[in-house]
Amino acid sequence: MALRDAxxxxxxxxxxxxxxxxxxxxxxxxxxxxxxxxxxxxxxxELERLGASYTGRPxxxxxxxxxxxxAGGARVILKREDLNHTGSHxxxxxxxxxxxxxxxxxxxxxxxxxxxxxxxxxxxxAALLGMDCVIYMGEVxxxxxxxxxxxxxxxxxxxxxxxxxxxxxxxxxxxxMRDWVTNVAxxxxxFGTVAGPHPFPAMxxxxxxxxGEEAREQVLDLTGRLPDAVAACVGGGSNAxxxxxxxxxxxxxxxxxxxxxxxxxxxxRHAATISRGRPGILHGSRTYVLQDADGQTIExxxxxxxxxxxxxxxxxxxxxxxxxxxxxxxxxxAAMDAFRLLARTEGIIPAIESAHALAGTIELxxxxxxxxxxxxxxxxxxxxxxxxxxxxxxxxxxx
Amino acid sequence: xxxxSAGPGxxxxxxxxKKATGGALIGYLPVGFPTLSSSIDAAVAIAExxxxxxxxxxxYSDPVMDGPVIxxxxxRALAGGFRLAHAFEAVRxxxxxxxxxxxxxxxxxxxxxxxxxxxxxxxxxxxxxxIITPDLIPDDAEEWIRASDRTGLDRIFLAAPSSSAQRxxxxxxxxxxxxxxxxxxxxxxxxxDVDAAARGLVSRLRxxxxxxACVGLGISTAAQVREVLDYADGAIVGSALVSALDSGGVPExxxxxxxxxxxxxxx
Ligand SMILES: Cc1ncc(COP(=O)(O)O)c(C=O)c1O
Numbered sequence: 044m045a046l047r048d049a050x051x052x053x054x055x056x057x058x059x060x061x062x063x064x065x066x067x068x069x070x071x072x073x074x075x076x077x078x079x080x081x082x083x084x085x086x087x088x089e090l091e092r093l094g095a096s097y098t099g100r101p102x103x104x105x106x107x108x109x110x111x112x113x114a115g116g117a118r119v120i121l122k123r124e125d126l127n128h129t130g131s132h133x134x135x136x137x138x139x140x141x142x143x144x145x146x147x148x149x150x151x152x153x154x155x156x157x158x159x160x161x162x163x164x165x166x167x168x169a170a171l172l173g174m175d176c177v178i179y180m181g182e183v184x185x186x187x188x189x190x191x192x193x194x195x196x197x198x199x200x201x202x203x204x205x206x207x208x209x210x211x212x213x214x215x216x217x218x219x220m221r222d223w224v225t226n227v228a229x230x231x232x233x234f235g236t237v238a239g240p241h242p243f244p245a246m247x248x249x250x251x252x253x254x255g256e257e258a259r260e261q262v263l264d265l266t267g268r269l270p271d272a273v274a275a276c277v278g279g280g281s282n283a284x285x286x287x288x289x290x291x292x293x294x295x296x297x298x299x300x301x302x303x304x305x306x307x308x309x310x311x312r313h314a315a316t317i318s319r320g321r322p323g324i325l326h327g328s329r330t331y332v333l334q335d336a337d338g339q340t341i342e343x344x345x346x347x348x349x350x351x352x353x354x355x356x357x358x359x360x361x362x363x364x365x366x367x368x369x370x371x372x373x374x375x376x377a378a379m380d381a382f383r384l385l386a387r388t389e390g391i392i393p394a395i396e397s398a399h400a401l402a403g404t405i406e407l408x409x410x411x412x413x414x415x416x417x418x419x420x421x422x423x424x425x426x427x428x429x430x431x432x433x434x435x436x437x438x439x440x441x442x
Numbered sequence: 443x444x445x446x447s448a449g450p451g452x453x454x455x456x457x458x459x460k461k462a463t464g465g466a467l468i469g470y471l472p473v474g475f476p477t478l479s480s481s482i483d484a485a486v487a488i489a490e491x492x493x494x495x496x497x498x499x500x501x502y503s504d505p506v507m508d509g510p511v512i513x514x515x516x517x518r519a520l521a522g523g524f525r526l527a528h529a530f531e532a533v534r535x536x537x538x539x540x541x542x543x544x545x546x547x548x549x550x551x552x553x554x555x556x557x558x559x560x561x562x563x564x565x566x567x568x569x570x571x572x573i574i575t576p577d578l579i580p581d582d583a584e585e586w587i588r589a590s591d592r593t594g595l596d597r598i599f600l601a602a603p604s605s606s607a608q609r610x611x612x613x614x615x616x617x618x619x620x621x622x623x624x625x626x627x628x629x630x631x632x633x634x635d636v637d638a639a640a641r642g643l644v645s646r647l648r649x650x651x652x653x654x655a656c657v658g659l660g661i662s663t664a665a666q667v668r669e670v671l672d673y674a675d676g677a678i679v680g681s682a683l684v685s686a687l688d689s690g691g692v693p694e695x696x697x698x699x700x701x702x703x704x705x706x707x708x709x
Contacts, residue, residue, distance in 0.1 A: 059582045061550055063507050064613070065624055067579060068604035207513055213504065220506045225628040227604065324551040325504065327577070337526045338555030340503040 046291040046367060052241035055364060057357035060240040062327045066220070069227045074242040076147050081249065086142065093138050094253070097171070098127050100135075101257040104265065104418075109388035110401075114408025118416040120265070121391070122258040122286060124423065131394060131423030132254060132282045133164040137233055139250035141168035144231040151175040151230045155219045157184055157212030157278070158348035158396070159191025160423060161235030166200035168233075176200040179219045181211035184348055191427060209342045212352050216326050236279025237356030240327030244356050251285025254420060259289040262418055272297040272407055275420035276399040277317075277370065278349050280356035282422035287368060297369070300359060301403035303345035304372030314343035315372040316355040317363050325354035331363070346375040346431060347395040349423075377402040379435050382425065394423030395431060447594050453543045453571045453619040454596075456494045457654050457675050464708045465671030468656055469493035469699060470547065470680035471687065472501055472512065473532045474519030481519075482535050484687050487696040489540040492703025496536065497574060497678065500529050500548040507576040509631030511681040515688065526552055530568040537569035545596060545619065547574040553586075562589040572596025572619050580616040587616065598622050601647055601655075603639040610650035620654035620676060621647055625661070631681050633660030644674045667705025677705070 052058050060070060080086040094100035102123045111119040124132040137154075144152055152174050156162030162178040169176035178195055182204040185192050195202050208214035216239075223232045234243045237251070255273070262270050273290050275283035277300040290296040305313035313319065316331050323332035325340055333341040333353035343353040362368040382398035384405075385391050393401060397420070404419050411417070425432065433439045448454045460466040469488040473481050485496050501516035501524045508516070533544050546565065553561045553573070565573070572595045578586065580599055590597045596619030601610055603624070613621055625640035626633065640657045647655045657670045658678030670677040679702055686698035 060579065061577045061582060062579070063576055063602070063624075064579055064600040064605055064609075065602035065628075067609065068602070068606065071606075207510075208503065208517070217504050217506050221509075221629050224507070321555075323555060324549075324577070326506075332551070334551070334555065336555065338502075338552035339520065340551075 047288060049358065051245040054244070054358045054361035057322070057328070057330050057360040058241060058244060059329050060327060061324045061329065062240045063224055065224045066227065069223065070240055070242065072147065076143055077242055077246050080143055080146055086146070089142055090139055098134050098138065100253065102126050104258060104261045106265070107385070107389045110385055111408065113384060114405045114417070115411065116413035117408035117411055118266070119404060119408065120262060120270070120416065120418050121421040122254060122418060123421055124254060124282065125393060125397070125421050129160070129164045129167050130426060131160045131164070132251060132285060133161045133235060134167065135253060135285070136235070136247050136250040136281060137161070137164040137168045140233040141172050141174070144174065144233070145172055147231060149229060149231045151177070151226070152233050153177045153179065153219050153222050153230055154233045154235060155179050155212065155215040156235065157181070157215070157351060158427065159184070159188040159195070160349060160427065162200070162202070163191055163194050163198070165233050166195040166198035169200060170198045177222065178202045179205050179215040179222070181205050181209070181215045183210040184212065187348055188427065212348070213340065236281040237284050237358060238279040238326055238328055238330065238354055244328065244358055247281050248284045248288060248358065251281050252288040254282065254285035255287060255289030258286060258418055262416070266416055269293055269296050270418040271411060271415040272299055272417045274299045274301065274400045274404045274407060274417055276301050276350060276396045276422060277355060277359060278352050278396060279354070280359045282420045284356060284358055286418070286420040291367065298362070298367065299403060299407060300368055300370040301373045301399045302370055303347060303350035303399055304374045305344040305346070307374055308372035312344035313372065314345040314351050314353065316353060317359065317370040318372045322360065328357045330357040330360045331355050346378065347399065349394065349396040350399060371403055373399045373402045381405060382432065383436065392425035393421055394425050395428045397422045447572070447596050447618050451541065451543060453495055453545060454654065456543050457620060457656070460494055460706065461675060464706045465674065466494040466656070466676035467492055467667060467703050467706045468495040468497055468676050468678040469683055470497040470499055470678065471683055472499040472516050472519055473529050474501055474522060474524035475515040475687070476518065477522060478528050478532065480692060482532050483692050484695045485532070485536045486539045487692050488683060488699035489542040491696045491699040492706065493699050494542065495676070496542055496544045497547050498529065498532060498544055500526070500546060500552060502549040502552060505549060507629055509629045509681060511684050512630050515684050526556055530564050533565065533568040533570045543571040545572045545574055545598060546570060547576065550575060550578040558585045558589045562593045562595055566593045566595055572598060574598040574622055576600060580612050583616070590618070600624055601643060603643050607646065607650065610646055614647060614650040614652035617652070620656045621652045622678065623647060623655045623657045623674065625657050625659045628659060630659055640670065641673050664702050664705035667702055671706060
């Protein structure tokens with residue numbers, strides 16, 4: 044069987060549905076609505092129309108030779124999801140799930156958000172389609188990403204700061220699940236990444252795989268051959284699986300997921316789930332989890348809120364276990380160096396999440412050498428990160 | 443069904459013994475709240491004050507089925523150093539002091555990490571009767587079904603108002619001890635009205651072949667216990683007991699239990 048055909052609920056031993064029974068009916072409803080929708084040409088046409096006329100698809104690719112000089116001289120090609128409306132790949136998935144919500148006939152959507160990108164994308168789609176929207180965001184993140192809170196509110200969403208647990212993305216997901224359990228008759232949960240219970244991992248991947256499908260053609264057009272390696276950052280893993288999927292069955296193409304190593308994968312402060320976690324259950328899915336000996340989830344740490352998550356999508360756990368993709372930790376410091384390097388060499392300010400993929404690419408290019416071509420998912424732009432960057436590089440003069 | 447899970451001292455026997463006189467009261471308290479030893483004293487106290495089956499909750503970092511009262515208590519237990527091994531210690535000590543069956547309520551990852559077979563063996567050895575699994579559905583429970591069949595432990599799955607008839611049949615078939623009927627769509631926490639949905643769900647569970655259906659979520663008064671026992675075999679109370687323990691310690695949770703137990707008597 045081709046690797047691309049995996050459609051859940053299980054990817055090898057990973058995935059499934061570890062959820063309260065109260066959610067099963069809604070997950071079944073979502074699964075069958077999605078199965079019908081994906082076979083319905085009018086649904087696909089509507090999604091394509093929004094992609095072209097709203098998101099700005101296809102996103103372009105950009106070769107970055109001045110950056111590549113620092114990556115062993117390999118050819119480096121960026122897939123520019125940063126140019127999408129709302130500034131990241133998250134909109135691809137959200138538009139798909141929002142159209143599905145309308146199809147199911149629900150009028151209220153909820154979502155979790157960490158960095159705020161998925162929350163902003165969901166609030167955007169809700170505004171576009173005239174739906175009520177509630178976003179759960181850890182209180183810590185509402186402070187770290189205050190401008191995105193303002194964006195969501197401007198778009199008409201209600202933002203609820205979550206004050207339980209570690210007050211970050213993980214707890215925002217718990218709270219959104221509690222809302223969904225309670226309001227499932229009227230509400231759809233627009234999940235932001237390829238984690239969670241079935242059908243989210245397969246469905247979100249399907250809405251994101253446009254990234255790799257476009258890029259595969261674009262790279263072939265530009266270079267006449269497939270890339271040697273494809274690189275992406277991995278939080279939950281949606282931009283990574285989105286760009287990997289089209290290449291899964293191209294054995295010669297190496298796939299690299301770069302996880303956030305925070306202050307170092309050998310310190311307690313990191314988010315390198317596959318590199319340092321163990322298989323377990325988090326948020327409805329059996330997958331790699333950062334956890335203690337008793338199975339209590341451990342808080343993750345990353346300079347990038349979008350990668351600050353102690354779990355990962357089950358398909359990535361599977362791809363890691365069968366050796367199809369490699370997952371490598373990248374520290375805050377290496378990511379921030381790559382963040383500045385891309386800005387200075389190419390005039391592109393990436394999201395700090397995406398900068399993890401760039402830092403990984405620098406090392407990868409050095410080991411693969413100048414003959415290699417590396418395709419990188421530039422999952423988002425860095426506007427939202429300017430406060431963090433200003434503090435890190437001391438860019439603002441002290442008064 | 444194994445002898446162990448239906449014989450004297452079993453959950454089934456404790457519930458059946460109350461069928462003629464009204465119904466059973468099942469009381470939830472988390473292990474390790476406010477401390478391990480007080481949580482043991484509190485469980486003993488509710489058993490001595492009319493609770494027929496003890497449901498001991500294991501604190502977990504990501505409790506998606508729990509409302510604010512139980513979340514706060516279990517977070518405090520975790521901050522206070524709760525370890526999984528304490529659960530077996532608690533079961534053993536409570537069993538030594540009161541002859542009431544005990545089931546654990548635990549999210550699945552801790553069991554998975556401990557080892558499903560090892561967990562079942564240790565719970566069985568400690569004298570526990572079974573496990574309520576809020577985030578494990580029969581569809582994904584193969585390993586637990588095998589381990590519980592081997593040890594004779596009860597498997598208590600949840601049923602929801604939204605569950606299809608086909609799922610209710612599977613849940614009834616795969617559960618042992620009782621089925622945990624979720625009274626309303628939602629999470630734990632006291633509610634003014636226990637939903638009419640609960641009555642319908644219990645009747646659908648009976649049609650699906652369930653021998654014992656106990657209703658939980660939102661029950662906090664003796665009147666609600668009585669109302670639920672009109673159609674169900676047991677009433678499960680959690681947040682109301684946890685609140686009592688939080689505000690007035692062991693004496694207060696004992697008083698709360700005996701007040702709730704008034705609802706189990708026929709009038
Ligand atoms: C720009 C960007 N890239 C990556 C991520 C990480 O998510 P995922 O791993 O699902 O792509 C986020 C999440 O917020 C993001 O905003």
